Amino acid sequence: MLRQIEGSRAVAETVGLCRPEVVCAYPITPQTHIVEAIGVKIRRGELAPCEFINVDSEFAAMSVAIGASAAGARAYTATASQGLLFMMEAVYNAAGLGLPIVMTLANRAVGAPINIWNDHSDAMAARDAGWIQLFAETNQEAADLHPQAFRLAEALSLPVMVCMDGFILTHAVERVDLPTQAAIDAFLPPYVPRQVLDPDDPVSIGAMVGPEAFTEVRYLAHLRQVQALELIPEVAAAFAEQFGRPSGGLVRSYRTADAEVVVVAMGSVLGTIKDAIDVARQDGLRVGAMGLTTFRPFPAEAIRQALATAGRVVVLERAFSMGLGGVLATDVALALTGRDVPVATVVAGLGGRAITGGSLRGLLRSAADGSLPALSFLDLDREVVQRELDRMAGRRRSGPIAENLLRDLGSGPRRDPAGAAR
Amino acid sequence: MSEPDRVPARSERLKFYQVGSFAAGNRLVDPALRTVQSDEGRTNSITSGHRACQGCGEALGARYALDAAMRAADGRIVAVNATGCLEVFSTPFPETSWRVAWLHSLFGNAPAVATGVAAALRVRGRPDIRVVAQAGDGGTVDIGFGTLSGMFERNDDVLFICYDNEAYMNTGVQRSGATPPLARTATTEAAGPEPGNRFGQGKNLPLLAIAHGIPYVATATVADLHDLEAKVRRAMVLHGARYLHVLVPCPLGWGSEPRDTIRIARLAGETGLFPVFAAEDGVVTEVTPIRQRQPVEAYLRLQGRYRHLFDAQGRARRPELIARLQAIADRNIARFGLDRARVPTETAATVPARGAS
Amino acid sequence: MAVPVPMRVRIHGRGGQGVVTAAELLASAAFADGRWSQAFPSFGSERAGAPLVAYCRIADSEIRTREPIAEPDAVIVQDPTLLHLPDLLAGLGPDGYLLVNTQLDPGAIGLSELAAGLRPERVRTVPATELARQFTGRPVPNAVLLGAFAALTGAVSMRAVVGAIRERFPGSTGDANVAAAEAAHDLIAGATEALAGAAAD
Structure with a gap:
């Protein structure tokens, strides 16, 4: 019903x-x-x-x-x-x-x-x-x-x-x-x-x-x-x-038949990705998507087949392995062993960060023109990151990263760099 | 895969090596007084061939408790076991000593696993099958306490038995929340002003169980196996969360002679260090009086874990420390009325935790 | 393949005002109209009184995107004390609708300045809290505003709004909310003759 x-x-x-x-x-x-x-x-x-x-x-x-x-x-x-x-x-x-x-x-x-x-x-x-x-x-x-x-x-x-x-x-x-x-x-x-x-x-x-x-x-x-x-x-x-409806299975492809770039992802973001792909295709980009319904066991053979004609693979994932990069991307790259296909990792949507159609369209453009780096973070606020990196370079101190960033954004406890309360 | 978990049918006749002691279930006494163990038709829930140490109090306690539960439930028991000595020595792959349906999951979750088994049996319309969960003191008072307290609080239909040997013996004798003051373990070195385990620490699980208001809480030792069986029997009559705390000396961890296991367990009761009692619905209903009161020194001297309290000639090095242990025993005796054959009037809430200084 | 261009509605309010419920009721009404719809909150752990946002998309085909609505076609403001929020009307185009819950004169709350870029007939106020209090005895404006929204935009039928309210609030609570929503609907419909044709029922 x-x-x-x-x-x-x-x-x-x-x-x-x-x-x-x-x-x-x-x-x-x-x-x-x-x-x-x-x-x-x-x-x-x-x-x-x-x-x-x-x-x-x-x-x-x-x-x-x-x-x-x-x-x-x-x-x-x-x-x-x-x-x-x-x-x-x-x-x-x-x-x-x-x-x-x-x-x-x-x-x-x-x-x-x-x-x-x-x-x-x-x-x-x-x-x-x-x-x-x-x-x-x-x-x-x-x-x-x-x-x-x-x-x-x-x-x-x-x-x-x-x-x-x-x-x-x-x-x-x-x-x-x-x-x-x-x-x-x-x-x-x-x-x-x-x-x-x-x-x-x-x-x-x-x-x-x-x-x-x-x-x-x-x-x-x-x-x-x-x-x-x-x-x-x-x-x-x-x-x-x-x-009478398809649900489940190993992987599903969307407009990949002639796709030069295929975005691989899991979960609800695939809907937003499909919309972005439709827009990008109107702009002439040959892009498609492949969603994994099954992550474990890892459907390596199904992925190999689904990506058989892809020239470039972009794995967009809502998680990453710190110190390595993509988790899903690592598995996908393994599945493509022996094939000369670059696999880029895009970490997106961490901790509820909205994955917007606008950002995805930008991502598809850079993937299509070859400017997408091997590992990137969608919508990363580089300014905030740089300020914290500068601070860390200035002096050596351990502690939580989040609280430092919050200070930047004006909502954390305020202390001057010397540590004295204002 | 092979099938390591098959066990032979339970019909084989058992041999007895009767020693004539009351503890072993003397078949000369009145049938009503005989232990389950004295019955040739007993289920032998944990059968011979397991790999427990000589003089293991836990193997002894588990055998009596499980067979008594099996008799009470007419052979329909599912046992859940926490990780620990009992689990390790009974099921080295591909062998098993268990002749009951038996499940081991993890160290800290036996109470919750037992809850799940009980729930499944209710759903399957098998209320006749009873659930017994067992763990050592680590699996009960420390890592398993959260799930145990949850099982108590929900009053799930599980008899939980703690075999308390007062430390993590399986991993090489480290202190647990049930380790008594002054006892030396691998993590409470006999050095410093308070050698061994410190005073004022440790959890008294029987009293915590009583505080949950569950239908039945009892303590027992392997020195009085009739009492242990009687308490299992009583627990099996009741439904809901029931807790049985059995003191089981460990020759390895306590530094005692295997032959002294029963003797030491008896001294734990006779000194007052381990009060033997039962409580129903949060009220102490039964206390085993001390027949012949003993000083705590008599208990301590038999155990290597307290050796640091005495010099080579057997004289107390630190009489004031022993006096503090004696004070704990005296307080237990007073609070539980262990020196009188009566049921004390104090409620659980007024009884101080064992080990409190 | 055509990219679906749904009706995108953003609802601003405070915890306790039924902001999320409003989005869900709107989606249910659209569903009853035979359309596809999607409602979701601005996910958070806000307690009563905190400003929060909920979203609703309405379309004639399956809605695939999951992103928050950055460019709404309509904004519903459940609490006039939120009008000062800098991002309140963010992304709302010149043809957008704005519906504000207030019993005050639009001039008194500075609405004309705020909505300067919008078409005047698409900017409306309705005393939804007062109507809710009057009909239901409780100052919860969400269902009432949906009656006004149906009249203002025609994105959902009033019959479907009534049905969604009754399904969510059975019994006398539902009756009272329906009565309040209908009163709000009539207020807007009566005052907006120009929109009568668009508000297809």
Whole structure:
């Protein structure tokens, strides 16, 4: 049914239709609306049988999901940012134990400085945890990815993280076609655990594994991720067939057939990029875009094919690895090994900095004329940066960068360079 | 992958090496008084062949506690285990000593994992399957305390058992929040004016548990295994969050003889350093009186971790420090009425934390 | 492929005035009219009383862009004490609409200077807080302003605005807000004969 609905609520409605059995909730902006809405449904008995557990931390949230999943329940939780980092030990553990937990990640920056707005630093911090990571471009896709996530998770015995841009998607009210219960039931069969804690057939789960077998265990986990690369498109195709719209899959291309420059990105920024590409094409620039829906496992072969004719690749990402540069860009460059294609990294939208059509059009122009450097930061305020660099060159002192910059912008504590209060 | 987690069926007959002691579950006493361990049909939840040290109090306590829980639940138990000695010595890949459904996730999350298991069992319509979580003192009073307090506060249907050996033994005897004053550990060197662990530190988990108002809190030691089993039995009758704190001497970390494990555990109670009691719904309901009161010195002298308090001739080097420990024991005795066979009237809130100077 | 040129609305107000709700109601009304729409707040952690902004786009096809609205086609000001904000009308073109909640005379609040570059018939004030107080007993102007907005711009139908209000506020609260919105609608429609043709219902 077509609804005009907030992204968080669309996800909550859809997760509810997936018949979760244990939902753990710990509040963190901007995912809070999701578990709030699911909690209301559970309290009203709409999702029975389902347990809603208000836990004491994100670490506990993932831990409760681990226990519930190991005992045979379909488990779900949602988090963001610091919350994901706080639960990180359990995030790795869930993957290592092969538990098909589904978690929504409302992408948000990671502090310090504390910042509640969107970027992908949180998801990037979890990229090696062994989870499948899917990125939604729209709220429609964010909703649609959840039944796909449960189906993938339970088929592969792997946890799945559905990433949606915090605020930009979670708090946006827009048109979403919500599926019916019958359609979801037809798409997502009940959870049948591969291995379950059962007193009648007692197993020990979570044994210590030493050097004699750890490599093999990890190798097999890798193979399972590789299997996921085959299954994800199959599940997306099954979804498209049943629901009549494309959602999910590995990668998606936009106007790349004759594109000299292809911008690679993940998440909601793809919409703004597509608009910018349309404008740039009116100006005669041969530009296109490729979006990754699947980030882990990394669809290297699909990317190679999608970028087969690209002359230049620009990876625009909402995160970066300090001291290195792009995270996604590094992976994309690896996928293009052996091909003589320059891969430029553009770090954009950190901590909620708006990625505007104007800036993107400028970016496309410089990419097309070859003036784009290997690593750049979209809309970086060079003046502010230079002043801080000058100060740092003047004297050696440790301390937070943010507070120094705030002083520049007139909102920080005022102290003269000698450190005496005015 | 191989299947390391299969365990043999539980039907094999057990052999007994009866020593005739009451503690081992003497089969000559009245059947009602016999321990679960004295029953040849016991489940043997943690079976032989594990890699615990000689004289391990934790292995002993876990065996009694789990088998008692299994009997109380008619064999339908799921056990959740925190990282720690118990987990490591029981499940070296590809072997396992567990003959119950058993899950190990992390060091600090056993209470939350147990909550999840309990929730799943409710959803699956299996309230007959009971959940027992277990951890050492590190996994309980330190790294696991947040999730434990959350589990208590929500009153989740979990029996949580802490096997307290008063330090991080698995990693080489480092101080925990349950380490008593003066004890030497790898991180509380026996040097300086207050050698060993300082006074005034440490968490008294049983009292913190009582403060949560959960249905059942009890302490026990491996010196009185009938009492331990009885408390497990009582805990299993109740529902909601239940907490059992079992003192389990560790020959490695305490610097004691393996043969002295039971003796030391008994002295912990008889000196008053470890009050043995039970509380229901926030009120102390049962206290195990001290039968033969002992000075704390008798307890300290058997343990290498307190060796720095005595000289080569066995004389107290720092009698004033021992006196402070004695004062703690005396206060416990007074507050809990350990010298009288009665239930004390003080509420939990009036009982000072163990280890407070 | 044509780049969609949506109706872009920026709503300025203070925390507690239902700024975000106003944008969402507007988007819902546009949805009910069969159009595509998108509402989102200026994401922040503002508490009651702080100035904040919400956005709404309305279009005849899927809205893909996610950027904040820098060049609005209409600005709604829910609180006249915000008129001094330097960026209040930033990006609003000469054909833009400006709707201000105030019971004061436009001259008294300096609106004519502020809106000097705009077409006079597209600049309107409405005493939305007073109307809200009168009809609902609460000084929350958001739903009321949408009635005025529908009359001023015709970007959404009044029937859809009424439906969106009723869906969001069931029962007597919804009835009262609808009555207040209709009163605001009639105030603007009556005073703006020139716009009557454009305000297709």
